[in-house]
Amino acid sequence: MSQHTPHELHEEFPADADRIHALKTSDAHFSRLADEYHEINRQVHRAEAGIEPMESLAETELRKKRAHLKDEIARILSAG
Numbered sequence: 001m002s003q004h005t006p007h008e009l010h011e012e013f014p015a016d017a018d019r020i021h022a023l024k025t026s027d028a029h030f031s032r033l034a035d036e037y038h039e040i041n042r043q044v045h046r047a048e049a050g051i052e053p054m055e056s057l058a059e060t061e062l063r064k065k066r067a068h069l070k071d072e073i074a075r076i077l078s079a080g
Contacts, residue, residue: 005045009034012070016077023076030076037069
C-alpha cells in the first residue's frame, strides 16, 4: 500500500509546478532548498503517520524548519 505524503511542493504551489522543476535543474540554491524541504516533509509525515515516531519537541522543530523552507521557496517563486 503506497501512502500519499501531504505537503509536497507541487501541492503547496500547484501553479508553479513547471517553474519549480525548472529552478530545481537551473538553480543550485533552490535545488538544495527543495531537496531539504522534501526530506524534512517526509520525516514529518513518517512521524505523523506513526511510521517513525519521534519526540513531540523534535517533530515541532521539524515542522518549523519545513515552514521556514516553504517560506523561502515561496519568496523565490514570487520573485521571478
